[in-house]
Amino acid sequence: MISVEDYSLQVTSGIVPLPAKEQPLERTLGTTLAANIEARVAVPPFTNSAMDGFAVRAVDVQGASKDAGVTLPVFADVAAGATANAMTKPGFATRIMTGAALPEGADAVVKVEDTNIAPGPVQMPDQVTIFNPVQPGTNVRQAGENVAVGDLILQAGIAVTPQVLAAAASVGYGKLPVIPKPRVAIISTGSELKDPGSALAHGQIPDSNSIMLDGLARSLGAKVTYRGRSGDEPEHLEEMLHEAGGCADLIITSGGVSAGAFDPVKIVGKNHDFSFQKVAMQPGKPQGHGTINVSGRDVPVICLPGNPVSVYVSFVLFVRPIIALLGGRSESKLQAVPALAGTSFKSAKNRRQYAPVRAQLSASGITVYPTHAQASGSHLIATLHHATGLAVIAADVDEVAEGDLVQYIPL
Numbered sequence: 001m002i003s004v005e006d007y008s009l010q011v012t013s014g015i016v017p018l019p020a021k022e023q024p025l026e027r028t029l030g031t032t033l034a035a036n037i038e039a040r041v042a043v044p045p046f047t048n049s050a051m052d053g054f055a056v057r058a059v060d061v062q063g064a065s066k067d068a069g070v071t072l073p074v075f076a077d078v079a080a081g082a083t084a085n086a087m088t089k090p091g092f093a094t095r096i097m098t099g100a101a102l103p104e105g106a107d108a109v110v111k112v113e114d115t116n117i118a119p120g121p122v123q124m125p126d127q128v129t130i131f132n133p134v135q136p137g138t139n140v141r142q143a144g145e146n147v148a149v150g151d152l153i154l155q156a157g158i159a160v161t162p163q164v165l166a167a168a169a170s171v172g173y174g175k176l177p178v179i180p181k182p183r184v185a186i187i188s189t190g191s192e193l194k195d196p197g198s199a200l201a202h203g204q205i206p207d208s209n210s211i212m213l214d215g216l217a218r219s220l221g222a223k224v225t226y227r228g229r230s231g232d233e234p235e236h237l238e239e240m241l242h243e244a245g246g247c248a249d250l251i252i253t254s255g256g257v258s259a260g261a262f263d264p265v266k267i268v269g270k271n272h273d274f275s276f277q278k279v280a281m282q283p284g285k286p287q288g289h290g291t292i293n294v295s296g297r298d299v300p301v302i303c304l305p306g307n308p309v310s311v312y313v314s315f316v317l318f319v320r321p322i323i324a325l326l327g328g329r330s331e332s333k334l335q336a337v338p339a340l341a342g343t344s345f346k347s348a349k350n351r352r353q354y355a356p357v358r359a360q361l362s363a364s365g366i367t368v369y370p371t372h373a374q375a376s377g378s379h380l381i382a383t384l385h386h387a388t389g390l391a392v393i394a395a396d397v398d399e400v401a402e403g404d405l406v407q408y409i410p411l
Ligand SMILES: Nc1nc2c(c(=O)[nH]1)N[C@H]1C(S)=C(S)[C@@H](COP(=O)(O)OP(=O)(O)OC[C@H]3O[C@@H](n4cnc5c(N)ncnc54)[C@H](O)[C@@H]3O)O[C@H]1N2
Pocket: 188, 189, 190, 192, 193, 205, 206, 207, 208, 209, 210, 254, 255, 256, 257, 258, 259, 260, 263, 283, 284, 285, 286, 304, 305, 306, 307, 308, 310, 378
């Protein structure tokens, strides 16, 4: 058997980020930024008012007070969005709205509430009485006070979030160079599988792997571009792999990688030099990987075992890093923290166990409970959703006692 670490290195070696593309902002959410972005436009792009009120020279209203207002003639009106370069004159006020460019000659804004003019939609007055003195700069947002033209705003490699999009838009970009979302194809194998919700004859089971893999891939920002189910005929699987390879950057299969007599994945995989191995873990021991050449492109294929909990654990350990690398993200290592077993449970012999557990936090630390009495049984899919993470039990431990120290990977 090969170790989890060595197998993980095998499946990720040779995986490189997809080529970068320039895309409109609307299509980049959840992708990875492919280049550094410098501001083309300053924020704010021009000096403007932070309040609805009157732009003045601070020196002209220095003597204003509640009881003795200073009255100034109103020179003009400046609305937000007015593009003409407004001016004012010493001894005059200019009515101004939030976000409008500060008129040349003014250095402060008195908010409308500090004047004799009613706030809201009223005609431009001929004059305004100001009851509060202001300092130069009061209620003024200076051009470039957030960022200046040429500043580094976004660093290559970051995930494109809604806030990243707002930053890019604000500094003058309508498109961004990004590593696109990896396209993933999912193929379930097994003639016992039926669509979820459909009637089952004795011996048939619902295909729960496809829908789970679909969700897991999407939750990592991948696009699922193909989903299919192959029976036990190798020709059918071969055909599906080619179809999937035409529209995907990664193909994930489930089922048919152990010692079964009718395993089409092994038959087809061997024709394409896939490597099938036993990994020292439970669940998820039998694994396979390789590439399939479709129209001159080598598309990576990862073959997970059929048992649904094995699929989940294998996805976390092996597929997650592949999707991250294809999508241009650095592969984030899983972090384990010490926890106590809340109950005793059996662990697989000679294989490192990854048991789905529910964690409880308290002042004394983290306590974990298997989501089922059989701990990591690889068929226990209906209780997997209770898991908050995986407990990692060393290969030489057969039995975990209540209170034993284990490693816990929160997911
Ligand atoms: N003689 C041996 N038998 C088995 C070994 C072994 O070493 N020697 N390994 C066992 C282990 S460990 C695992 S894990 C499984 C893996 O089996 P396969 O990858 O060949 O998968 P299948 O036989 O196709 O299916 C296993 C199990 O999972 C169910 N299944 C399959 N696909 C789905 C799906 N899409 N949705 C829900 N459930 C699915 C299937 O019905 C089987 O019950 O092999 C052991 N056997």
